Amino acid sequence: MGARTSYAGRPFSFRYLWQERYPVTQATHQQVTLPPRDWGRTFYHWLIVAVVVFVFLWSWAPAEMYLFVNLYTDAGNMAEYAEGFIHPNFEEIDYYIEEMILTVEIAVWGTGLAVLSSIPLGILSSSNMAPFWIVQPVRRLMDTFRAINELVFAVLFVVAVGLGPFAGVMALFIHTTGTLAKLYSESVEAIDPHPVEGIRATGAIRLQEIVFGVIPQVLPLWISVSLYRFEANVRSATVLGLVGAGGIGQVMFESIRGFQYAQSAAILIVVIVTVTMTDILSQQLRKLAI
Amino acid sequence: MAAIKIDGLSKTFGRRKALDNISLNIAPGEMVALIGASGSGKSTLIRHVSGLVKADADELGHIAVHGRKIQEMGGITNDARQIRRDIGVIFQQFNLVGRMSVLSNVLTGLLGRVPALRGTLGLFTRAEKLLAMQALDRVGIAETARQRASTLSGGQQQRAAIARATVQGARVLLADEPIASLDPASAKRVMESLSDLNRKDGVTVLVSLHQVDYARKYCPRTVALRNGTVAYDGPSDALDHRALRALYGSAIDELVIPEAPEVWQPVAPAARALESATA
Known part of the structure; x- marks a missing residue:
């Protein structure tokens, strides 16, 4: 009995997993039966x-x-490839940091513009704020914005406004608007209607009902999801360079394509450090908001 | 001219008639209690007068406040927002914005008066803020002005809501079960604040109450609703226990504060016998 009652301090054994640990009390009431299985x-x-x-x-x-076996058979190739990354080359660190900051700046503007446009669009796609003939078209438009990846928008904007960071800003702006407007409207639809009624009863106009009755209720959540999107956008912005939309992505893909793995490794480290820092910072800020 | 004039008002929710052809006249400066059991239509009536709910489409039915129609033929009139300025509404759940300060909540009472843009941006003048402070002082919670409304007790929140209606400068105050979720001491303070506005400022008050005792104490006139119709309209004093029983029958328990529970009865002899047998 004693050996059965405690697991602490015992060496691991598979047998133990199948052993009875506590004797199970038997049902004493004869009249109970198992309910029929559904x-x-x-x-x-x-x-x-x-x-x-x-x-x-x-x-x-x-x-x-089925190619998963290659992970094993080609392990030598991969090790060779990975070796190139072992000794990061930080010679051009100033340049990387500069490009990384540019990447964050792209994310800042992309997210900022998205936040501004998502406020009206989010309210217009809330079924408790606008009639369905406005809600439905606005929602479908937001679905479209969201469905198309940032990279695809970046390609389109590179064509439209030329190579460079501005194309990246616009790509993030459009895609993030789709996401934020949806998240904003979800929190608007979950508000307590009573304060809005309280404001309405004072003879306030519709806009004032929203400013005083709705916004104070949803603001903490809005701030939280916006910061979260900013984090995500810093990550997204690091690959926008792939299609020529500026930032560290451009430098990274050039160095990978040029087989300069030592440089690539250094760039990856810069990206990882920045993304981690953004995550920690925005996490702290989000805690303040709620 | 009547402060509130209701004429042939009906409201149907699904198949149930919540209000059935109600007509009511309330003169300026009156303080009227609206009593009735749950589901008798008290809240529905008040929400109609404030223009927050639409009545059934009926060519006759309309509601006018100081002679201006807020509802007509089952539609809220275009003037409703204008008229609402002159109607203060107190809700059972206070309806304050919890995350805003008490002062800001009271200032929203001015939204119908200040220019729309200034109100929307929340740019209130010093004079307006002082007016709000004065209203808070009057209901006795000036010291809470900078606190978030959600941090106040229920009674304090309701008094803040009264302050909001006060700065609104409303001539008509509608209170929808203002004390139903409050403890007796808070309920008394809230009723006194309403009564004070009525007596000193001559504000017309229509207050729905669950318990007739408060109606007798604070309101000279009582309108009693039963199944969406006016069952009684007259002096509150005349509504004694017998009159209420005639109106509501067994539902009367809901309308009167129950007497203090009787002294605990000793265990019935049969139970006691059982107890000693098993011991």
Whole structure:
């Protein structure tokens, strides 16, 4: 008995996993029976499992998952490749930092513009604030903004406004507006309607109902999701350079394509440090907001 | 001219008639209690007078406040926002903006008066802020002005809401169960604040109450609703226990503050016998 009651201090053994640990009390009331199984529900649960398993199997070959053995057989190649990254080359660190700051600046403007435009668009896509014939079109427009990746927008804007950071700002702006407006409207739809009614009863105009009744309620959440999007945008902005939309991405892909792995490693470290710093900073700020 | 004139007002929720052809006249300067059991239509009536809910489309039904129609033929009139300025509303749940300071909440009472842009930007003048402070002082919570409204107790929040209606300069005050979620001491202070506005400023007050005792104490006139119709309209004093029983039958318990619970009865003999048998 004693050995069964405590696991602490025992050496690990597989046998223990199957051993009875506490003797289970037997049911004493003879009249209790197990309720009949709900076969419909059981079938439904297994159906879900079957569908999930099927989806994974179905995607196996198209996703070339059978190549996973190469991870082992080509391990030598990868080790060789990785070796290039072991000794980062910080010779041009000033240039990297400069480009990294530019990347953050792209994210700042992209997010800032998105926040400004998401305030009206978020309210217009809230079903408790606007009639459906405004809500539906605005929501669909926001869906479109969100559905198209920043990189795709960046390619479009590079064509429209030329190579450089401004194309990156515009790409982040449009995509982030789609996301923020949706998140903003979700918190607007969850507000307590009573204070709004209180403001309405004073004879305030519609805009004042929103400014005094709605905004104070949603502001902490809005700040929180905006900061979170800023974090995400710093990460996104580091790859916008791939299509020529400025920032550290451009430098990074040039060095990778030029097989200059030592430089690439240094750039990656700069990116990691910056993204981590942004995350920590915005996390602290978000805590203040709520 | 009547302060509040309701004529043939009906409201149907689904199939249930919440208000059934109600007509009511309230003169300026009156303090009228609106009583009735839960679901008798008190709140619905008040929300109609403040123009927050639309009445059934009926060519006859309309509501006018100081002669200006706020509802007509089942629609809220275009003047509603204008008229609302002159109607202060006190809600059961206070309806303050919890994250704003008490002072800011009171200042929102001025939104219907100051220029729209200035109000929207929240740029209130020093004189306006002093007016708000005076209103807070009058209800006895001036010291809470800088606190967030959500940090106040229920009674304090309700008094802040009264201050908001005061700075609004409303001539008509509608109070929808203002004391239903308050403890007795807070309830008394809130009722006294309302009564004070009525007596000193001549504000017309229509207050819905759950308990007839408060109506008798603070309001000379009582309107009693039953199933969406006016069951009684007259002096509150005449509404004694017998009159109420005639109106509401067994539902009367809901309208009167229950007497102090009787002294605990000793265990019935049968129970006591059982107790000694098992011991």
